[in-house]
Amino acid sequence: MSDADVELPEGIELAWGLRERPGKGPRRSLTIRRVVAAGIRVAEADGLAAVSMSRVAGELGVATMSLYRYVSAKSDLLDLMADAAYGDPPAPRGPDEGWRPALARWALANVTAIHRHPWIRQVPISGPPLGPNQVRWMEQGLAALRGTGLRGIERLSTIMLLSGYARNWATLTADLDEAAAREQIDPDDAGARYWHQLALLTRDGPYPAIRELLAESAEGRPDEVFDTEWQFGLDRILDGVEALIRGRSATS
Amino acid sequence: MSDADVELPEGIELAWGLRERPGKGPRRSLTIRRVVAAGIRVAEADGLAAVSMSRVAGELGVATMSLYRYVSAKSDLLDLMADAAYGDPPAPRGPDEGWRPALARWALANVTAIHRHPWIRQVPISGPPLGPNQVRWMEQGLAALRGTGLRGIERLSTIMLLSGYARNWATLTADLDEAAAREQIDPDDAGARYWHQLALLTRDGPYPAIRELLAESAEGRPDEVFDTEWQFGLDRILDGVEALIRGRSATS
DNA sequence: ATGCTCTGCGTACGTCATACGCTGTTCTGC
């Protein structure tokens, strides 16, 4: 398969600026970047549901249909918005930094990016990462694992595992926070309310393991659960990776 | 906070059958279960995008607005559909089964459930798990970790970590398969095409780690990547959990 | 019988994505 056979999705070519403007017709009054920025502005202000083509067009002072000269469909716009909102990846692994703290920083940066633009989690993922910023994030993640003895595929799987975990965790906490804000209760109580709801549903019935869990966590402060949970999952993953790396260097 | 203060979302009460029918008016011609089953039938046949209120109503031979006597909004219906589609959790941990194979079975069952109903991944998650089947799955997952010395919160975090990983992986593979089917190419080539696309985009530019990865995986068979990736991530997580459990039992 | 409550549902409204085609602008080739 030669390079010429490889076709890139239209949205991806747009994002990378690989579309040539033939310079034939009238000058364009907008740029893709401005359209995407307007979409992000709307999402930031009123949520992803408010991002309609007409609303974005209004933000730019153009007619709705004009946007379709820059984007082939709304889903394209959403993909471009999500990629742009991720922004710059975290700083690359420093010369004296181990792979583990570097990966921890990278994973936390994933969470921060989603929390900074909570609407990102509602953008349906359209496939494997190909956007410019997603690729840059991937590069930094892979670079953190250089020199560990891991095979290429294993390095990739590791950062996919971490970014997936970060996305899940960021989504869960953002959902809880939004539900709390919507019902005007303290964000710290949102987790506690979940425990109460779960306890109510499992009071009768075949749920011994859940009841055991609830009884146990009732002794402690359940509100601190979601603070330490991130670190717990992260440590488990990194411990597993570390075990593999150590096993590799021992046998080689 | 007493139990009376705890309010359940309407959709959750519906799913658990906690709504009392006062028996005053005319007999109902439908049940929530039948409405949900009709929605699932539509999703199974033509995808989640085809699930409109009018389409589901047509499937049942009733008018569109009749559905709103059983469901307060479309999002409620989607939540109920997703919960129902998960179905029964896997068999509980057997008496001679270790926590690790039991958890591996549980995680794989998550993947299978999503692959069996691929539209599940497009249903927006509306909060922490409270649906009847989700709670039953949680129960089985927690039960697999009994007697490991892990704290309650840690058991919960572990199964959240695993279910999140399973969902991510199932989503990624299902996306690739659907893209392949849409463009009439062999599913095995879908992964290979991604590598080519990535190589094309990173040929020039500051992507040394990605190029290193591509060069390395070009030697092997890149199509086997996605087969082994699931096992890799799963093993990393379980290794990390095992390290914690071993450390616990050593110090106690 | 009478009145109340709940069911099914017809109608209507506002919103949305986007297909189509027209008008006017700009560049290319002569």
Added chain:
DNA sequence: GCAGAACAGCGTATGACGTACGCAGAGCAT
């Protein structure tokens, strides 16, 4: 300079969608 092609902006129109509202009739309590 000029003809013609290619392209930009966008007005109009279409069909689908979620769902608010209110009405007619069914079944129960009195």
